[in-house]
Amino acid sequence: MTTKERSIIANPALAAEGHLKIDWVDAHMPVLNRIKEQFVKEQPFKGLKVSISLHLEAKTAYLAKVIQAGGAEVTITGSNPLSTQDDVCAALVEDGITVYAKYKPSPEEYKSFLIKALETEPDLIIDDGCELVTLLHTERPDLLKTIRGGAEETTTGIIRLKALEKEGSLKIPMIAVNDAYCKYLFDNRYGTGQSVFDSINRTTNLVVAGKTVVVVGYGWCGKGVAMRAKGLGANVIVTEVDAIKGVEAYMDGFAIMPMAEAAKRGDLFVTVTGNKSVIRGEHYEVMKDGALLANAGHFDVEVNKPELLAQSVSKRTVRNNIEEYKLKDGRKLYLLAEGRLVNLGAGDGHPAEIMDMTFALQAMSLKYVNEQYKAIGNRVLTVPYELDEQVARFKLESLGTSVDTLSEEQKAYLQSWQ
Numbered sequence: 246m247t248t249k250e251r252s253i254i255a256n257p258a259l260a261a262e263g264h265l266k267i268d269w270v271d272a273h274m275p276v277l278n279r280i281k282e283q284f285v286k287e288q289p290f291k292g293l294k295v296s297i298s299l300h301l302e303a304k305t306a307y308l309a310k311v312i313q314a315g316g317a318e319v320t321i322t323g324s325n326p327l328s329t330q331d332d333v334c335a336a337l338v339e340d341g342i343t344v345y346a347k348y349k350p351s352p353e354e355y356k357s358f359l360i361k362a363l364e365t366e367p368d369l370i371i372d373d374g375c376e377l378v379t380l381l382h383t384e385r386p387d388l389l390k391t392i393r394g395g396a397e398e399t400t401t402g403i404i405r406l407k408a409l410e411k412e413g414s415l416k417i418p419m420i421a422v423n424d425a426y427c428k429y430l431f432d433n434r435y436g437t438g439q440s441v442f443d444s445i446n447r448t449t450n451l452v453v454a455g456k457t458v459v460v461v462g463y464g465w466c467g468k469g470v471a472m473r474a475k476g477l478g479a480n481v482i483v484t485e486v487d488a489i490k491g492v493e494a495y496m497d498g499f500a501i502m503p504m505a506e507a508a509k510r511g512d513l514f515v516t517v518t519g520n521k522s523v524i525r526g527e528h529y530e531v532m533k534d535g536a537l538l539a540n541a542g543h544f545d546v547e548v549n550k551p552e553l554l555a556q557s558v559s560k561r562t563v564r565n566n567i568e569e570y571k572l573k574d575g576r577k578l579y580l581l582a583e584g585r586l587v588n589l590g591a592g593d594g595h596p597a598e599i600m601d602m603t604f605a606l607q608a609m610s611l612k613y614v615n616e617q618y619k620a621i622g623n624r625v626l627t628v629p630y631e632l633d634e635q636v637a638r639f640k641l642e643s644l645g646t647s648v649d650t651l652s653e654e655q656k657a658y659l660q661s662w663q
């Protein structure tokens with residue numbers, strides 16, 4: 246069967262638009278381009294099968310093409326029902342990549358696509374939110390046998406992987422791309438900060454200046470969202486469960502308070518915790534009429550949707566990606582992108598120059614796992630510092646600059662205790 250015959254996508258006729266999108270990001274991803282050049286020469290994945298589950302938009306498509314250029318037979322599926330872009334899928338199929346994905350699949354279809362990506366019996370996987378790994382460790386352990394290892398993209402996925410590892414149940418080596426400096430310092434902070442407001446602004450067409458924005462969670466993503474909200478002129482409140490992060494938010498100039506209080510004050514809420522039900526029934530009861538609710542965490546569990554629905558007398562779509570929930574007392578709350586990752590469900594994800602570093606790390610990490618999987622064993626591995634630093638060096642070079650180098654005298658000084 247050819248790639249075209251195998252693939253399941255919405256509309257092959259959209260390929261031309263998809264190619265334009267991929268060409269645009271390719272032109273803005275110089276670090277990944279350098280890795281592609283290396284891969285073309287070295288063929289690190291020659292004869293191997295790689296299955297990927299990531300948000301299937303243009304930057305991800307370009308990563309898939311880089312891995313293909315390194316010799317792999319690539320299969321790809323989405324990692325969120327709303328983030329797949331059908332034109333991008335069509336272009337990838339034309340480029341010889343097997344795609345199982347479409348925008349807004351049913352829950353059954355979504356899962357079947359993940360399984361199909363695993364049924365290709367890959368040697369290596371790239372996962373986002375531990376979707377593939379969870380299936381491999383629950384319903385389909387039979388498909389573990391060919392897998393040498395993989396790389397995980399996001400905070401939520403790494404929390405799950407570490408839980409599996411702690412329990413002694415992890416069956417493959419997985420490299421934690423999210424924990425690399427060149428991931429969380431830039432992607433989680435500047436990527437999320439910008440893409441969250443890009444998507445909220447285009448979805449709502451409302452002003453941010455003067456509004457009270459409540460940022461729920463002050464990890465690297467929350468820091469980025471709070472920083473950009475402030476830059477847009479909002480009054481920013483942060484809620485946290487970690488006292489140290491709470492002090493950090495306070496020192497960064499934000500108001501810090503419990504959600505019970507913040508719920509009464511916010512005009513726009515952005516959840517970025519990785520946890521569930523951080524906005525829930527008791528909070529809806531006290532929110533202002535017209536409050537906007539957006540989630541930027543991996544799963545659609547941060548804003549408790551069943552409780553919101555139960556407290557509502559009606560629900561309707563009032564604008565693309567905005568659902569109005571009318572509460573029993575007449576107040577209306579607006580949920581963006583069905584409570585799914587707003588920056589990908591109602592936008593194009595992080596900027597290309599940011600994903601350039603993240604996906605350079607993904608590509609290099611996958612190569613590393615392939616070379617070292619026997620030595621790594623079944624555990625969660627941090628991206629080696631040399632790879633992380635190389636991505637930063639390539640990034641600086643692409644900007645036409647560099648950092649200084651220590652002299653021998655300086656190195657000796659730093660190593661001596663006298």
Ligand code: ADE
Pocket residue numbers: 299300301302304305373398399436589593594595600
């Ligand atoms: N584009 C592709 N993957 C993404 C991610 N994990 N976050 C933001 N934008 C993305």
